[in-house]
Amino acid sequence: MLPPMAPPVTERGVVKWLRENLFSGWFNTILTLAGIYVIWSLVTAALPWWLNSVWTAESLSQCREIVTATAGEGATGACWAMIRERWHQFLFGFYPQDAYWRPVLAFGLLFAAMAPVLFAGQKRNLSVLLGAVALVLLVTLMPASAPVAVVVLVMALLAGFIALAQVRPAMLLWFTAIYPALCFWLLWGGSIWVPVVAMLGFVVMGGAYLALVGRMGPTTSAVTGVALALVWWLFVDLPLTQVIDGIAPFALAKVNSDQFGGFLLAITIGVTAITFSLPIGILLALGRQSDMLIVKTLCVGFIEFIRGVPLITLLFTASLLLQYFLPPNTNFDIILRVIILVTLFAAAYLAEVIRGGLAALPRGQYEAADALGLDYWRAQRLIILPQALKISIPAIVSTFIGLFKDTTLVAFVGLMDPLKGVTQIVRADIDWKGIYWEPYIFVGAIFFVICFGMSRYSMYLERKLKTDHR
Amino acid sequence: MAVASDVPKESFRLSMLIYDTRYRSITIQIFVLLLFALFVSWLISNTISNLAIRGKEFNFGFLWSRAGYDIGQALIPYSNDSSHLTALFVGLVNTLVVALLGCVLATILGVIIGVLRLSKNWLVGRLMTVYVEMFRNVPLLLWILLSYVILSETTPQPRDFRVTDEMAAAGEAPAASMMLFDTVAVTNRGTNIPSPLFDVSLGSVDLGFMSVNLTILAYILVIAGSVWINRRILAAARARQEATGDRPVTWWKSLLVLFGPVIALSVGLGLHLEIPELKGFNFAGGILVAHSFTALLIALTLYTAAFIAEIVRAGIMAINRGQSEAAFALGLRPGRTMNLIILPQALRVIIPPLISQFLNLTKNTSLGIAVSYLDLRGTLGGITLNQTGRELECMLLMMLIYLTISLIISALMNLYNSSVQIKAR
Amino acid sequence: QSTLEAVKARGELICGSNTGLTGFGAPDANGNWAGFDVDLCRAVAAAIFGDGTKVKFVPTTGETRFTALQSGEVDLLVRNSTWTVSRDSELALDFVAVNYYDGQGFMVKKDLGVSSAKELDGATVCIQTGTTTELNLADFFKQNNISYQPVTVADDSEAQRQYLAGACDAYTTDASGLAASRATMPDAENHVILPEIISKEPLGPVVRHGDSNWGDIVRWTYFALLIAEEKGITKANVNEVAGSTTDEEVKRLLGLADSGDLPAKLGLPNDAFKNAIAAVGNYGEIFAANIGEGTTINLARGLNALWTQGGLQYAPPFR
């Protein structure tokens, strides 16, 4: 047998790499040179500006003086001092400074709530994520002026979660379920009983369903459950809250939603809309796949309408038209109205994405479920949706990314999004009038990190689910 | 064998509405329809009472009243004496122009980037990846604002172009100069490009409802004629190829046919360019392309191109490597392989998501408001709404128009989709 | 439910404000609102609650402001809005007073060598969209038979950016706004405001049509501030004056004992206007503190001087 030989010189090392990757043929050589030229011109154009960055100054004019002083007449330089002065507004808007720990905590716990969903069945990753959350909260909560008691409580809670993750990870889902109420309470403050009593509505719904499902079948009992829950929210909720609050008042300082701004606003809108759009999107997709003509037509009509108009018109609907459509004198928070419209918007897009997943399932899956005697909803929940959602994960995540980016559009209805709203406020300040690159770069970089992270996570998820089963 | 007895006719029971497959779906549908009707009537009655409370009425009469404001970029005749309806159309045309140009440019750029991303050239591949990730993960609004700022901050003022007497005497050059043989001036308020003028005017005929400019008509006719002749030439070439196997060289004929007549017509009509010239505050003559338009177009193009690049890349990668190998093995050259084998297949994969990108781009033109580009959203949904206070009417009308545009685009998409499905068992 | 009841039940007043116009209404780094318009809101809040901080500001854009008012999202709109007949009638709004008499003007760079707006033929002009200025501008150029190229921008800071960058030759908006802008420019001396004032811009607080009592409250709170200036009552001396005054009108205004209960007839506490003055000071003080000479905005009283000093600000008798 001949031993293997090393390839000839032309097949080895840097030379080969350069030849193959940069200079194979005249066309590639031109491309390479063009690429180098592009990089060169970008660097020469922007580098001095970056190098002359000023980190501490009181105002833009001071920044400019410093740049002139250090780099000579006519030199330009970035004025990061502005970010240094106003970063908290880009992150939190006008949220009371002594309560910054509340959004920080809500955001940290968001990951704790998502952990059991993101890493279902992976104890190790689950604990790692929970540990990371605990660590981050530990170092951020105190500077964000959280009371010591809160920090201790949170650490204890997270330690409990990590312990639970080892034994019964599924139990953590209960925290996921109550998280929305907790988050609401942390962000907006007010009496704790408001979210608690509101959540009880879901308990009523679930209880009624479970109690009736044996006798009346799933559809009827679901409808009854929803009806009972509605009754609860419309008639019982408010008085009960007041009564309990009278007996055992426990409240955080109230924060108005007009104090929300910056990334706090973007994330609040984004996360809420994502959470609620998923179930609505699933229902719409199922409706669209249904063979009941009227249901199907309504779903198609809704989806096509929402997808056919720009988000910005829907936002204007939230700010201008919703008032016409609701009973006279109803008035609720503009952020809430925006969230509702953004949720519907995302739901329509998700519905299309999920429909793609449903269509990709072979008919045999439906038939096998039927043949085993599973009814429609069980078949959907146990067999069809888990598979369809899995297929559509990449598309779902890119919808989420799009949605998160689109939260910047709320600036057009007067809300303080990080990109236009806060920047505008900052620039209305006499000190910083005339600054424009720095806020855009700062905000853009944060968006990039978040969105890029999400897309990488979806790739990871895709890979993981693939190796799992095949 | 057992003989079937007649099934006794079942009497109708109420529970059958829920448990009988025949009635069940009808029951549900009627229930849903009822809920829906209730919901809609609730909305309508709310709207009516709200309108009453505010002492407003719902009608579109205001569209015919005088608009009273000016629009910087009006591609159809418009002045502040025109009606709000005309303003609406000006906005609509502005929307469509950006959308159309954006789609074309984004497609070209996207295809180039998508192909370059697949390139074996390491450097270029990385650069394109950076480009794509950067644009996909940062909000469009930022790109729009940024390109506007770049355009208006890095370009010279019109007066930088001025040559004063002293400067002329001293032989100094002005701070800025025009580009492309002194025909295009980029200032910080816009790009001034030359406009075509004709010595011979063909006039126009009035058809009652609209007047037709005969010069434009002549161009359209000549171009259509050239295209038709070119197609005949290509058809003839194909016929010849089918008959003899030899494909005659046609590119110079095509060039001649496509450009000859147009040039001839232009010479005949005495076409010349009106070069923008600095007069008073601004460049006069020629056409001014405002930066709000350019910035919006650039941002939309770059942003959408990143998405299109991904679509193109996925489309090409979806074609099995075996396809090109088989073509090579048959002796087809790489160029032919691309044209005859890869592209026809890749296009089927590429076109549907591409069209939905077009749809997105069209809807995203509404962000032009960020740079005060007066598109549909800026005229009807902005100034008109503001000056008349008819938010209900304006918003509904605007949504309807956007919806119509979208539905037309997606109808085309479906038509295309069903026509190119690859046949399978 | 009347607006007053609603406000009382809520425990705070909601004011529609500008998204950020230096001097008139803008939040500072901590989110506290300050400005000429903002102080009027605080005065109304003080009149109702005796506390000028019980007010929430909702930033509104040119497009959303009237809808926000109509739909009850805000109780009161104080956002330099011009009083016109169409807004009064078609939009079903009530302008209850004019707290600032303004007019639209032009600002240009000095080295442009322009001394009158009529020389602006062919110029590029920056305007803020969603305002009456767009219409005035069109009318002005049409009347003078000259042409212009409009550049519409969304807000004041963007307009200024464009103007400073030279993207437009002239910037037009209310003269007060021009002055405010000019004051904050690094090279204020290089810019001139042209003499022409091409329109009347009476700016004032707006309320919903149909609740006259609420309109009266806002209107008389404003007049109370005017009367206070007239009578020399200031934030600092209001309590002192209340103890020592002999002027019957002042007594009625401050709701002193045995002076009748005029404020109460509006549905307010009797010392409502005393509280209002105590909270923000009189009209002159508000002006001086936010936009007057000595501030960065540096506006002269001009038309907004009291009638006694040759201006237009004139309050009906408080009786």
Place this chain on the structure above:
Amino acid sequence: MKVSDEVAIQISGMNKWYGQFHVLRDINMTVNRGERIVICGPSGSGKSTLIRCINRLEEHQQGQIVVDGTELTNDLKNIDKVRSEVGMVFQHFNLFPHLTILENCTLAPIWVRKIPKREAEETAMHFLRKVKIPEQANKYPGQLSGGQQQRVAIARSLCMKPRIMLFDEPTSALDPEMIKEVLDTMIELAEEGMTMLCVTHEMGFAQAVANRVIFMDQGQIVEQNEPREFFNNPKSDRTKLFLSQILGH
């Protein structure tokens, strides 16, 4: 192998159309409890459709189908009842790829029969042992060979403790070596006295276990007989032609 006189399935005067196309024409047949019936016939003759009508995966338009005393009408309750009595094994297995083998088997017992999870898992392991793949219980279907998958499909059906099993060409998607595994499982099942209806072209299987062979053509039952008679003395010409093709293969 006992065949009782009790009727398990009774089909009378049944007709079915797909749109204009008359797929099943006047089907009459009775299956007794414990009987094992093989259905064969050329492609497109309506075998699958017939089988699928029996657990109402397809709706019939005329005639009567009574399964285990329950008539199949539009009444959902009846349909549910029949489906939980009748197990079905498909040509393409139709396992649920996102669930493990064990979960595949316990899903329906837990959710339809409301059996506690522990118990369901025990039953499932019992049947997985029976089809000889207990060691695969925690794998996913995608990790199994075709023959193993089909055996899981059989076990999955058995876990519902059905009284009747339907098979629609259970071996035709399998490689030759795997066919035997599945057939062995089916034979074992037959020996335990399960009522079985099986569409298959495996004549060896038919001869080994069937009580009766039904031959279909163009939507009709052309001939039915004991296997021996059927193969050696086919009466109709159509059957003879078919057999010559099948066996010659």
Place this chain on the structure above:
Amino acid sequence: MKVSDEVAIQISGMNKWYGQFHVLRDINMTVNRGERIVICGPSGSGKSTLIRCINRLEEHQQGQIVVDGTELTNDLKNIDKVRSEVGMVFQHFNLFPHLTILENCTLAPIWVRKIPKREAEETAMHFLRKVKIPEQANKYPGQLSGGQQQRVAIARSLCMKPRIMLFDEPTSALDPEMIKEVLDTMIELAEEGMTMLCVTHEMGFAQAVANRVIFMDQGQIVEQNEPREFFNNPKSDRTKLFLSQILGH
């Protein structure tokens, strides 16, 4: 079956690397016109790579390959010339799914050989008849079975009237019943005297038609011999091991 002395393919001292990996090591072989050679060997031994080097789908780094008197270098003209002389059939057919069967067959003759369309279609129909599927001419590849597709792929290559045919495991992606169809076609081709190089594990085919069997392992030609000798008297141990596995299968 005639084998002339003319040399069709001549490979000498050929080496090829994939990066650091030495796939083909010092290959020397000569194929005469009309010869039919079967190449076999364990997976990964470089059979496909060798075949693909012959029509330059892969580049070799050392040594010489001369096909029909033309040496394969970087010269594009030579490559084109060789490729139009050499037909290739792939394991996965690689038909063009967007073209009909007929278009698949006429594409290369029209664009490469510049043959009039009518004539190309006639030739195509001739070869389609030869592979016994003329009636499918206007269908699309997706509508045919695997065996039929592979026969189309053969016809497509033949339409270029190649003097040499290369086959890379043409039957390994097919169901057993379809393998026969394709092998029959290939045998017929062999009988007409086509020069063929065929990578296959179908030992029956090798014994029936090959003049020579080449056994490769780890990128080397380990043994080559007449089929009878090769199967009955393998010389190298490696070959013996391989044959025992293959035949025992």
